Amino acid sequence: MILVWLILIPFLGGLLSWQAERWSEHAPRWIALGTMLFVLVISIFLWLTGDFSLPVDGNSQWLLEWRAPWIPRFGIEIHLALDGLSLILVALTGFLGTLAVLCSWREIVQRVGFFHLNLLFILGGVVGVFLALDLFLFFLFWEMMLVPMYFLIALWGHSGSPGQTRIRAATRFFIYTQASGLLMLVAILALVFVHFSNTGELSFSYDALRGTDVPEPLAFWLMLGFFVAFAVKLPVVPFHGWLPDAHAQAPTAGSVDLAGILLKTAAYGIIRFALPLFPEQSEAFAPVAMTLGLVGIIYGAVLACGQQDIKRLIAYTSISHMGFVLIALYSGSELAIQGAIILMVAHAFSSAGLFILSGQLYERIHSRDMRVMGGLWSRIPVLPGFTLCFVAASLGMPITANFVGEFMILFGTFPGAPVVVVIASVGLVLAAIYSLLLMQRVHYGPEYRTGPLKGPDAREYGMMLTLLALTIAVGLYPQPLLDTTAAVSAPIAELFTGGADLAARAGEVN
């Protein structure tokens, strides 16, 4: 039942803060903050009390499970389950949700109640995605979180250059993800009907569908249906068109959610659904996926170097980082998959930090254009220092969590695909270039204007310090995260026939 509450709390909190607007302007903010902290506290409580060791035979792989019939005609259930991976991502959602509320404290002054309704509905939908185990339910949450995100970008976003309005960006985001989502729905339905014709049982249950014997050419197409849906959201390069605009036009809270959590739903979807449902097809597809990942790494990094808009730059770095995640997921190595999970968490921290920082810059100089920045180090106290820290995290400096993640990914993938790793390492160099470019253009160099600007207040200080502390903590001691997700990533790695062997070899090197 606690799983149901994890999903319901954000929705109820959202409705409450919508109505709370009539009491005072700040009431919705406090309610939203309380709601997200509540989610965070519950998930941390679950983490502290949970047992994440590898399941012994016969034991359920789920830490918590809850199911109830929903649409019996199609065998659809409300089936929620929690394991180490979902727990970490739910906790991350709670944490970044709290930050999203905090960072829009000053930025959003119009229609505060409705803003927080949308924000909390997104977060509720994301929690639902991480917990749903029935494929119908998963799809439902997957699509449902788009609507509030659309409103967030379209109503509270910034309009960028002429012709690039926020509504256009929001519409593009929505159509990309919805259309690819429908492809996934088709794939889900086809899988269900194949299962039905095999066994005579109509079911959307993950456990039932996992062992489905799908005839060969069809199975490949179905795998592709899932992959495309996740690839759009991750994003993988030919499907990334929505991301830079959506990020650039979104309000800070929207960017934080988008980069921090929404992109992670795609990686989660690959780990949870695309790989286990179609192991053989995925293995055959792995070279293509890895190549796409490589293209993403290089493409994202190169384009990031040429951006003028600070948020677009960060958006392109996301593409680059997610390329690493994609390579790791298809490497079939336990080490790399664990690295991908660490990188997901690390990227959530570092990109959220950078987006919040650029939001704070925007509040001070009312621009995101790097051509009108420069020399800010001497004008704003403290913030440039934080920027330097997060930029260092983003380029994968040791002692930050990003370093651990990228290192594990490259290390784990190397035995299986050395060429890929060599090329991917080039991405690290490019990462250093774009990160330092960002730092140089914004904070060093000649001053564009003069005069001191306001330093961070306690709220901004608090957010930054927490993020930084977490980044370094995970960077120094990632073991708790690894312990939590070991039970998840080991079976995934074993899905690839060569995987077990690779993992053993990687272990030797270790």
Add this chain to the structure above:
Amino acid sequence: MLTLESLIAILPLIIVATTAVVVMLGIAWQRHHAVTALVTAGGLVLALLSVPVASGALSSPPLMTMDGLAIMGSVLVLLCALVTVALSHHYLTGYIGPREEFYLLLLCAVTGALGLVASDHLATLFISLELLSMPLYGMLAYSFRAERSLEAGIKYLVLSAAATAFLLFGMALIYARTGRMDLAGLAAGLAATPDPWTLAGAVLMVVGLGFKLSIVPFHLWTPDVYQGGPAPATIFLATVSKLAVFLVLLRLIMVAPIFDSEWLRSLFTMLALITMLGGNLLALFQPNLKRLLGYSSIAHFGYLLVAIVVGGQLAVETTGVYLITYLVTTLAAFGVVTMVSSPFGGEDAAGLHHYRGLFWRRPWLAAVMTVSFLSLAGIPLTAGFIGKFYVIALGVSDARWWLVGSIVAGSAIGLFYYLRVMVTLYMPEPGMRRRDAVHDWGSRVGGLTLMVVAVLILVIGVYPGPVIDWVVGLSGVS
């Protein structure tokens, strides 16, 4: 033979027809708007209550059948008509001319629709269809002082007459080959291999019915008529008329083997493809909300044609569920248009600019609109998603990948204009005075009905179990 038992079977139809007579006499005696509306609604409720009695009847009257499909159709027709009446009352209070005849026309059309869903014979089919269409001409041209309304009525009259001619010609051809006009007889007579004449007859009938359903390429009247007709008349056209005609088409496909030929199936596949894509593409940049909804309904019937292509038990179920979701959604969307345009004052408020910033003036009305548009777009947790889910499931189960692909493409295109309308509702309000719903819209009968419909969209979206069970129960009979 016509027995008492078979009269009971068509009790809803009799009650509605009687109500029409009562309303007519009442108008002749003394005009009173509220009482007329009340009597109309009362008659419809009574007919609705008599449906369970009718479904218990053992025999059907000649030329008609009261099977599960007919019962489902009757219930839906009556419910939609009730909502239309509730919305009409507020709308017509501002009308200068005689208001009461609108209800008379509506009752006549409902009688036709009830006959149509139960028709088991080409003669009843034709008579009912005409009984449904004739009053619609009057309803569409009801505010005849407005140029567009008159245009809509005449346009629909002329094109509908042409379509009727096609239908009749098709029936004549089939009759000439088989010598039978009841559907069971047709099935028996056509069991042999189809020859060109029967095939031509079938195609002509499809053209006639396709016109009423505004399937591309017979859709040209739709936007003009939707735009011109008074909002309640458009609601009736978009819901009751389309619903009844589609059920007849489905019945024909199910019963008569001639409609089951592979050749005709590919024809339907083609029609479905161009209807889905055409409807959605035409709506893309439409600034007029009523026209946009017209195009959107074209696209929706494109999706529904998948059921006709596939056929079989699941197709009937899909049709039922999809029609229900389509009806509640359309009622809500047009209901908001009606509310904003009420009371009547010349042309309806259909331009998209009237709705700019509606959320900040009338939050609940805008919420209803948002829910209905989300449902039209097929977003989860609304009724529209359940319908879309059914259609895609049907296409996938029969491995019709072309159709499935174009449903996906159509939905993606459709999103563009649905989102455009939705975001307009939330845009900052311009300083100009716009037409607006009256302040107490929510406490009026029409407003309350609208809220109920909107809640229904969400309820069906979240918990579709009961609706699905109801449809499964009824579709099993036929």
